[in-house]
Each structure stands twice: as structure tokens, then as C-alpha cells.
Amino acid sequence: MIAMDQIIREGDPILRQKTEKVELPASEEDKETLSEMLQFVKNSQDDEMVKKYQLRPGVGLAAPQIGISKRMLAVHFTDFHDKSYSYGLFNPKILSHSVEKTYLQNGEGCLSVDRDVPGIVPRYARITVKATTLEGEEVKLRLKGYAAIVLQHEIDHLDGVMFYDHINQDNPFQPPENSTPAE
Numbered sequence: 350m351i352a353m354d355q356i357i358r359e360g361d362p363i364l365r366q367k368t369e370k371v372e373l374p375a376s377e378e379d380k381e382t383l384s385e386m387l388q389f390v391k392n393s394q395d396d397e398m399v400k401k402y403q404l405r406p407g408v409g410l411a412a413p414q415i416g417i418s419k420r421m422l423a424v425h426f427t428d429f430h431d432k433s434y435s436y437g438l439f440n441p442k443i444l445s446h447s448v449e450k451t452y453l454q455n456g457e458g459c460l461s462v463d464r465d466v467p468g469i470v471p472r473y474a475r476i477t478v479k480a481t482t483l484e485g486e487e488v489k490l491r492l493k494g495y496a497a498i499v500l501q502h503e504i505d506h507l508d509g510v511m512f513y514d515h516i517n518q519d520n521p522f523q524p525p526e527n528s529t530p531a532e
């Protein structure tokens with residue numbers, strides 16, 4: 350079971366590396382790792398598990414955050430319209446995105462960042478992502494709003510990008526042009 354002491358924190362160079370594609374069909378080892386990542390995210394939303402193992406709640410986890418520089422991530426969340434997402438994804442790739450941007454009005458956090466970094470994080474409002482699921486299925490996900498934000502946050506991790514890299518340093522709370530807050 351993945352615990353918080355296995356989560357890599359900012360400052361570790363692995364969080365700034367571009368990850369390697371996973372060879373498909375995925376090995377049993379890679380499938381086991383991705384399955385454990387998905388289970389960690391689910392556990393982080395279970396009150397008893399959070400209390401028992403001092404977990405920090407999360408909606409996603411990328412492989413570099415547990416020290417593995419591979420293109421795989423797990424997400425488990427319900428968006429603001431009660432649509433649920435639960436995936437382990439190999440080699441996710443953003444095929445296209447909107448010009449329009451969105452953002453969370455309270456900014457973002459990160460399981461690898463043990464400090465508040467205030468500011469608006471501009472994200473594409475709509476994205477199309479292709480990937481291979483933990484079950485080996487090729488999927489094309491058309492995402493908007495909160496779901497688009499979560500996947501962009503996690504895919505950023507696979508490219509060594511942290512959420513605060515996107516914050517406007519001159520005016521952190523200035524909404525980006527052509528943007529609406531996620532709802």
C-alpha cells in the first residue's frame with residue numbers, strides 16, 4: 350500500500366524530469382504499480398484510511414510522485430456536475446485543447462508540495478486526452494472544467510511541470526484572458 354512517506358516532495362529532481370513512455374502492453378510490474386497508485390487516491394478519500402494512515406486527500410497521483418519516472422497516472426474524483434472519473438492511465442497525451450482557459454478560484458495544491466502557493470493556475474477549459482487504461486483499453490477522453498484541470502495537473506507531472514509554474518508572478522490573482530472559473 351502506498352503511504353505518505355513514499356510521496357516525493359518538491360526539491361527532488363525527479364519531479365522536474367520528463368518521464369519515459371511505458372512500453373505497451375504494460376508489464377505486470379507497471380500494472381501493479383498503477384493499480385497501487387489508483388488505490389492510494391481512493392484511500393486518500395476514505396475517512397477511515399485517512400485517519401488510520403494520516404493520508405492527505407487527493408484526486409490524482411502521477412508516477413514521479415512515488416519516484417517512478419514513467420508516463421502513468423491515476424485519477425479518482427467526481428466533478429462539479431456529479432460525473433465520476435476513476436482511471437489508471439498509461440501514456441496519456443493531450444491531442445487537442447480549447448483556446449478558452451479555466452481555473453479553480455481557490456488555486457491548486459499538490460501532494461508533493463507541503464506549503465500553500467496562492468494564485469490562479471490557468472488551465473485549458475476543454476481537452477481531449479488519449480491514453481491506455483490500466484485494463485489495456487485505448488480511450489479518448491473529452492474533458493472540461495474540473496476534470497480537465499485535474500488531468501492537466503497530473504499530465505504536467507509527467508513533463509516535470511509543477512502547478513505553480515503557471516501562476517502569473519506579477520499578479521497571481523489576475524484571471525487569465527479568455528477564461529472562466531471552473532464550476
Ligand SMILES: O=C(O)C[C@@H](Cc1ccccc1)[C@H](O)SCc1ccccc1
Nearest residue numbers: 406407408409457458459460461499502
Ligand atoms: O499532487 C497531485 O498531483 C494531486 C493533487 C491534484 C490536483 C490538485 C489541484 C487541482 C487538481 C488536481 C491533489 O489532489 S491536491 C489536493 C486536493 C484534494 C482534493 C481536491 C483538490 C485537490
Ligand code: NI
Nearest residue numbers: 458459460461
Ligand atoms: Ni501534484
